Amino acid sequence: MRRAIIPAITASLLAAAPALAQEQGPPPGVAQGGGKWGPDRVTVGLGGGIAPDYSGSDDYEFQPGGIVQGTVSGFNFAMRGTNLYVDLAREQRGSGIDVIAGPVLQVRLERNGSIEDPRVAALGKRSAAFEAGGYFGIGKRGVLSRFDEVSMDVTLVHDVGSVHKSYVIRPSLGYQTLIGKRTFTQLRASADFVGKGFARTYYDVPAGSLLPAYSTNGGGLESVGLTALATHALGRDPRRGWSVFALGGWSRVTGRFARSPIVSVAGDPNQFRLIGGLGYTF
Template sequence: MNHRHFLAAASCLAAAAMTVPALAQEDSNSLTVGIGAAVIPSYEGSDDYRVIPIPQLRGKVSDFAFWTRGPGLYFDAIPNTDPNGLDFQLGPVVTARFDRSGLKNIKDDAVRALGKRDVAIEVGGFAGIGKTGVFTSAYDNLSVRVAVTKDVAGAHKSYVVTPAIEYFTPLSTRSFVGLGVSADYVGKRYGRYYYDIDAADALASGLPAYSDAGNSAGFKRVGVNLTGGVSLSGDLRKGWALFALGGYARMLGDYGDSPVVSIAGSRNQWAGAVGIGYTF
């Protein structure tokens, strides 16, 4: 699981709450659909929060896996058929970034005065490796993945690199817990688009002018999330299940120093989600 930006990154955290671990994915064909509600910052770097719905989808067709993460769709082009639980991952990803695209969702007057940003459509791929049966049982799973995407819609016109490490373990056939750590490395045009403030914007918003975020590429944020789930049918492999998630991220470097974050928002970013899913 992967993929983090923060309006979209918080959505991705909520997506992890809809993920059933290896215990529920033994069949070569499966489908889990879910719906949840997430509390996330009103924009990436905000200290105000809002509630958004999170629909989710995850499944396998002939051992080819696919899943959504917030507004993103992933497809693993390498089938998961290794009898020893080793899973090589490689495939395409496409996602949408809605950060600051709707001014009505921004509660801070100064950031609202900076104007809205266009929706970014980020297209790319991911690669990783996972192993089922690592520490606690034959069904726990440890995975490492890197996703690389680029905006093709002409919004920030830059790239995002997202490394992630995730661990899930079933506590029984009825419940599981998981822990994930991820980060975002972005190009300089990304920082310039979302975090720099020119003279005209400074005059309109009352925030000081700022240009450091667009000077170079760098790590924008690092985050950790804890997930858990319990089956209502008694078996995670079928039927209804409830999920919950809590996440924390920290804005880094010049991105965290931007007045959009340091004055109007906060480096500390929190997210939470609850949801329900059904596995066929």
């Protein structure tokens, strides 16, 4: 029965703004207990945090946001900021393996709002990019204890409009476990591989700009990152009611992307995020 705690608490973990939400993976596995597919539940979360203005920026701002996530008849769904995941792989109660697979829709708002650095602002804003794709992953429960899980997943999305006309591939590896009956922790490592169009749109600098001219000359490994999460259920039943969470994240822009003047001159390759909020599961 205590396996049900993990998705219930995890569901409240990311009440994040668009830039924060894009760092997260697919929804967690289906809860155990209460029927063949586990109980239905929905979580609504509100919160926010401090994050860079855009990838590679050294200017930080507060970003509010929210989440709606749940499980209905064994199917998981999650709306995190501007991301929508739907897990079409049902998991039966009692299984030690979580298989996750389904579609992803998201809106990328990179350099779409206010830009504090005048040199980067002079390059112009970017339109919102509408991206679609899918994800696949697998998790193994009971690795070091009865209540932990190791998971791996890969997400692939592609711009379906005309903003960067390219792809983003994100593999990630995570470990999550319970501490006591009501506290959940998670550590996740991930990397972003992007296409040439993405690199050109967000990292190239044309001649005549306030920054030195620069061309990435292709895609590749754009960034690597780590996130650490802790959530705590406030009620006696961690599968229902209120919970609080805190998440800290670090990522580093790499290689040809870090050498872009947008990062090396006007920004910083090291990116930090701190998020907190409150969720309710019913």
